[in-house]
Amino acid sequence: MRSRPLKVALLGCGVVGSEVARIMTTHADDLAARIGAPVELAGVAVRRPDKVRGGVPAELITTDATALVKRGDIDVVVEVIGGIEPARSLITTAFEHGASVVSANKALLAQDGATLYAAADQHGQDLYYEAAVAGAIPLIRPLRESLAGDKINRVMGIVNGTTNFILDKMDTSGAGYSEALDEATALGYAEADPTADVEGFDAAAKAAILAGIAFHTRVRLDDVYREGMTEVTAADFASAKQMGCTIKLLAICERAADGGSVTARVHPAMIPLSHPLASVREAYNAVFVEAEAAGRLMFYGPGAGGSPTASAVLGDLVAVCRNRLNEATGPGESAYTRLPVSPMGEVVTRYHISLDVADKPGVLAQVATVFAEHGVSIDTVRQQGRQDGDGEASLVVVTHRAPDAALSGTVEALRKLDTVRGVASIMRVEGE
């Protein structure tokens, strides 16, 4: 074992950073044995220097993160500040000054991963970010390395714990969205401003990262179609149950059938109860991967939280330190396929549509004609008269697989029919 320690600069000492610091201290011997050299916490950058940080020696604390990464003797920078700036500048500065980087920053990686990869590559440094997607669940490494000899066709996952907690509550208790959100907030599963989670921004960032890795191409946050889950109602859950399904907010990355392009999207979807993702409860995350040779794999675990996320950060830290002792680097960006990202209109899937229609003969024929005209083939229709006998009925149509654009066209035309009083809900059906 080498006696000279590898020096680590920790940027950020919040939920994740404080756990990283704690484990680095309490498990120093194990880390040293696994790396082949001791690791030393050389400095910790924060915003508020006077906050008491249990276990972190006061002399390590600094508010000058830039000076810390420029010191020149730092081997690895662990970035757990979050957000775009100053994180991005700090990471590129770290590379320029001969340090490798471990980051948990999904927002930055999704928005500007290419810049970071290029900087790492230019300076011969590592950029690892297992913690950025699905917290503690090993996912980036299995996709980048274990499946490096395979062809991944599809990645479909529950990658946001907050929304899964809310949807699970709605499913099990029959609660509405806002009631379930209140419970999630009270229990600390949702932030005061839950927008990033419930509107699907967080999941979309992860989808961009996953799609890029899975398909060896470049996918940016803007390439990801995104629909949040704030419109999901108790009635949707009732419809899902009737179909033997539940509703999950899914991040789905797919290779097109002809292999010439990829898609990435985030939206709520019905999935059959028999699908492994259907039984992912509470704030857990799980990601389902379909590969040509490996078949169907699933990875399951806690998607967030200080200590699970720190576990992923530390796994990367060990890998990066080992690479350093080997004077080597791990796999960098792999975007050689240059597959374009197709728009949502080209995604092919199934749909569950609830319509409020006039309760009179001929309506079903009219509706069916609209679907046929748009090339959307119907799988099943369920028609039911309303209890209140006000001359309205509801019609539930489940389609076969069709392009999203064809479905949008169908819905637009349906809205124009006199006999269609309203489109109560449209939900994609996945996982069959």
Place this chain on the structure above:
Amino acid sequence: MRSRPLKVALLGCGVVGSEVARIMTTHADDLAARIGAPVELAGVAVRRPDKVRGGVPAELITTDATALVKRGDIDVVVEVIGGIEPARSLITTAFEHGASVVSANKALLAQDGATLYAAADQHGQDLYYEAAVAGAIPLIRPLRESLAGDKINRVMGIVNGTTNFILDKMDTSGAGYSEALDEATALGYAEADPTADVEGFDAAAKAAILAGIAFHTRVRLDDVYREGMTEVTAADFASAKQMGCTIKLLAICERAADGGSVTARVHPAMIPLSHPLASVREAYNAVFVEAEAAGRLMFYGPGAGGSPTASAVLGDLVAVCRNRLNEATGPGESAYTRLPVSPMGEVVTRYHISLDVADKPGVLAQVATVFAEHGVSIDTVRQQGRQDGDGEASLVVVTHRAPDAALSGTVEALRKLDTVRGVASIMRVEGE
């Protein structure tokens, strides 16, 4: 990209090897792009040279595996022959002649992994074997690398597809063991001689490998307690159902509560239906990992089959080739904790015991006294008179957690009681 190819020697071209050869040919461009250099199949060793092997050029076939690994220009040897010899000698010879090795050979790794690791280390070569445990499921790499910064306390898994298929059939159809085995054989899930699977030898080899990696110590096949699943009956499944459980053949590797030793074992066990492993159907595998910081993770997928296993082999091949281009090696054996393996008697778990007893007053008190005398605390007892009124009743006892030795002592003493006519079954209860 380097233009000179890396040369691969394939030892064995059976179920797994033929798929490795096929994918290396059909996906050559992808592999080259991911590695940074082309890979070339330099030779394929088999036993029967005249067998037609679609897609493998006849001039590559040889029956002299030793000469192939001694050629001197081989970068990576892929060993998919199986068994102890000649696989072991071929692997060590490969290291001596400057090649790294990818193997799927669980039997050899469990029996003599230390020798292989030492040889790899001595010659500065890589030894990778993701395919040896749970086929296509990325597991070795997540345990060795992703969780390298964490402390794993428990690995519990379904690591044999044949036995899971049989148990799943028994559970869903109420079939007995031999009927379910027949179906598994007819469908190709069980081999003509199913001993290695149904007696737990295959799972025990995997348990040894997993325990060694998880706890950074050396665990050999002989250290693993092993009980097969041939004695599991339809009545056991009925008892399990009454407890809200199902029965699985589990491989369980645990760190003792005091951290000073580890255990590894394979046996059938009841697990609650709510446990993620309970819903693993058919021949699928899944492994549940509990780590200090990461929490509870699960990895799920196909545990065997030519193409899933080839996926794992090729992932390793890409990693080993990349290491080679970097003039580096990946993580070798990590056995620094030197934790001893405790015998089965020290394993602490819960038990479900069915007794045939005399149907008369005082029996329960007698039985309860025996448990108490051995320090085994009872959780629940269910007593039921037999339908046929022959003076016998059955008594089902579920215990709290107790050492296996205490339970064995209890059972021995119970058998000596006049009022106990027989011990119908003893089954461990896990996953709570």
